[in-house]
Amino acid sequence: MRILVVGAGAIGGYFGGRLLEKGEDVTFLVREKRKQQLEKYGLLVESVHGDMTFPELKTIQSGEKADAFDVILLSTKAYHLEGAIKDIRPYTGGNTLILPLLNGIAHVDELTAAFGEANVLGGLCFIETTLGENGEVIQTSPVHDFVFGERSGEKTERILKLQEAFSGTKANFRLSENIEQEMWHKYLFISTLSGVTSLFRSPIGPIRDQTFGLNSVKEVLREASAIMRDLDAPLADGIEDAQVQKIKEMGYEMKSSLQRDMEKLQAIEADHFFGYLLKKAELLDLDAPIIGAIYANLKVYEKNSL
Structure with a gap:
């Protein structure tokens, strides 16, 4: 081959x-x-x-x-x-x-x-x-x-x-x-991890140490999964709780690749990850304020840093 x-x-x-x-x-x-x-x-x-x-x-x-x-x-x-x-x-x-x-x-x-x-x-x-x-x-x-x-x-x-x-x-x-489900599950996880770490400019450990930081993780998962489910994405039942637990178990100093790219002043995938979700949310008449804040943060970075 x-x-x-x-x-x-x-x-x-x-x-x-x-x-x-x-x-x-x-x-x-x-x-x-x-x-x-x-x-x-x-x-x-x-x-x-x-x-x-x-x-x-x-x-x-x-x-x-x-x-x-x-x-x-x-x-x-x-x-x-x-x-x-x-x-x-x-x-x-x-x-x-x-x-x-x-x-x-x-x-x-x-x-x-x-x-x-x-x-x-x-x-x-x-x-x-x-x-x-x-x-x-x-x-x-x-x-x-x-x-x-x-x-x-x-x-x-x-x-x-x-x-x-x-x-x-x-x-x-x-x-x-079941590759489509696995792709959607990874999309949900990566969007959450990269979203909160880039928004807080921090590894995941200090974010989840804060009550409102951990709540932000859960809210991004809730917003993203609601959009995905309305798109008929094949998400497993309980995937949100499973991914919260996975994030709790990650290394304290774990950073997302998107966050590392921002630290190096490199190009990022803001539209591919979050712009896509927000466009779908608008079509579905769903609110996604935290994802909106993440996206705005990334677009400001692009304007000021690239």
Whole structure:
């Protein structure tokens, strides 16, 4: 199976590297700066699950000719999605599977509009990675989960073939029969965690220590889940209580990636996470004042810092 990984960054580089390590046919679609890095240093992965070094690997740049791939792994930020769609279009065929790992849900509509309902799978990942000074991928926690599946939940011939390609790696690739629910659950959790930590400019510990801080966590969960349920999202019963408990159990100094991006004065996914929810809330005539405050906070940051 021919696999195209869009980007060789912290997520694509890690999971693409694990597939290469197993012996799969992997090509990375990269920009010029990253290509130069890879040509100089190779793809280097420092991981608690074992380091990897690939002095040479297959790369292409947007516009270069290549046959259609069997599957394209997409792990870009939401604000790069439009460009990524243009970049990968020449490398898709009628049977190419698009497997996105973006957080949220809005990207699914964009991808199905671009490539067709049948060609887009569901996917998500749980991993802590970053890039080092020379572009090395640094993976630091025990969790390195890659979850994928047909959005219908079916075990089709093609998804079983993909499962076979992903099996036997030193990362936790898992086929889900309920990927849409898992994607919505992660969206709910990430929106809550990133929302409150960015609003309070604090790790989660000091926020939940405060009565009104913990109440804010619960209120974001309530507002977001109400919107999602009115959209007929397949949320499990009691998911709000389960996620409050998960947040209570998180490390005291845990920050969201959105908060870390703000601290570095980098671009953020305000519209993808919170703008999407607020647009849906308006259509559904639902109030979401805390989510509105989170979104306003992020838009002020964008205006003043970017």
